[in-house]
Amino acid sequence: MAHIYSYAIIRLMPFAHRGETLNVGVVVFGDTLDVRFSASPSLLEYFGVQSGTLDWLAENLVSLDDSTSPVRDRANEIARFAGVQLSDIGWFSTDDDRQYELRISEIISEYVEKPKKTRARRTSSNLSRDLKKIFQGYQIFSSKIEDIDRHKVIANMPVGPSGKLHIDFLIRNGAYHATETIDFRKSEDAGPSELKNAALANVTFQHAREILGGTETRCYLVYAASSLVETAVFPALEIARKNISDSFNLESREDKARYLDAILAAAGVNHLFS
Template identity: 25%
Template sequence: MKTTDYYFSVLRVVPNVMRGERVNVGLVVFHPGGHDVTIHLHIIKDRLRALDPNLSAIKWDAWAMQAKESLTAIPVENRVHFLQTAFSPITTDTQTGWFKATSEEEVQDNIDGLLKRLVVSPQRVIRIENKGLPRTTKLQAELKNWFKAQKIMGKNMDDLSRSQIVSEYPVSLETDSYADFAFKNGALHVMETMDLRGVNYLSARLRNQAAFKSIVLDQAREVTQGGGQRIAVVSASDYSLVKPAIKMIERNADDVISMESQEDIDRLIRRLTEALHLTTQLSNPTLNLSHNKITDVAFNKMNPF
């Protein structure tokens, strides 16, 4: 088979040349013959916001379309210089790289490898300990034991691709925020828990905890794009007393599951069974639930989803 040379440039965002700060956001690949140009972006908005909050205003899909049209229309020898000057604060280096390929599949493999080495954030290996709110609640621990009993609890992040649930999923590296659980079926789904059993009044600490959970769910919008859901799992002895806290969580959740509602539990079981491609349906979780259970009708009045 014929081996063909492909040239590429790394796309970088440089919001202020004087500061010298930059972040890689993708590749532009020049295909043989000079007629085709493809742009491959990997945008990590947390990194861009940390560099300059104004960068979040860039419409990346529109930018890629405009850049492709412009590059295709100009002579091959002028394309790199055009990239350096026409799209500030997005630019590229003077020198181009190159790779060889014999098929479209090999081209894509090379592009994926370049993106991983040059653009995608390195895998986090050190976790900063959050000494504020407790990492694990009783409800979170009970759900984790349920997942383990059903043999769907993974041990590390790699298990996401093996139809397993993982815990402490990082939704924002910038703010060191983690979702209680995550699972994947093409799209990523995240799950936050809020344990309000035995609560007789909403203390400032509980309100802050609910606000924190809501913020994590809001930050998870970025990682759940493309069909993923942000799920809140809650349990309470008296939902009428804790309604403000649940309302805060509902604000940024796509679905709210009450563990006192069998209808809600069935919905969660169906979602997990389908997402994890299980051949048998999960059994009900064994939780230490309150005898003062909320009815499905009452909860659904609070739950807009």
């Protein structure tokens, strides 16, 4: 006879202000609470969570659970633990203990060890498009390449052999300020795509310095990545940052302000609205 079980994914959120969560295990609401953790030691270390914390958490969840209460109430009690979140409640059915263990293994594999990518609110937009809108809002962007002499930001300035490479954004006021962008918001690690984009950005900077003058060109890498992703794509960032003037993560309010301060100053704008 089939038995139906309710379950939820357990998530840790050590830093509420960052809004980052880490899937660490699954809890099954049976006659007793079945808590299974399977968390990457490297991710736990990044979040500053000791492995013993999970053992402590499992013991407390089981000891405080009231199996006579409705599943929703039991889930709400778990969610009261500081830094702990639960996913929406799901369910599965099994005929015997072997199927039960197999199904839990499948859930852990799918949602904990290899969780589906959760899209951030802004991942549908391209980073270059985001910056262009900001420049347009300050009325310092121009689609005419000759407007660079009027201290306007222009896009896709051709550089390199036969003009095959293009600087994403360029402005001049005494010195040139060249910006290359890389959007890591959909990235999970420094894979081939991330490394190629980083290498291309750095090569483009090299050609820009050759064309515009090495001592008269400031090269800015502007990228977007959450703090967790930023750690994961660090090898790509190392490549892109080589011999440049500065880099800015637009997911950081401070970095965003520093970058816009530099560009607005080059455009002769003396104020900044965030």
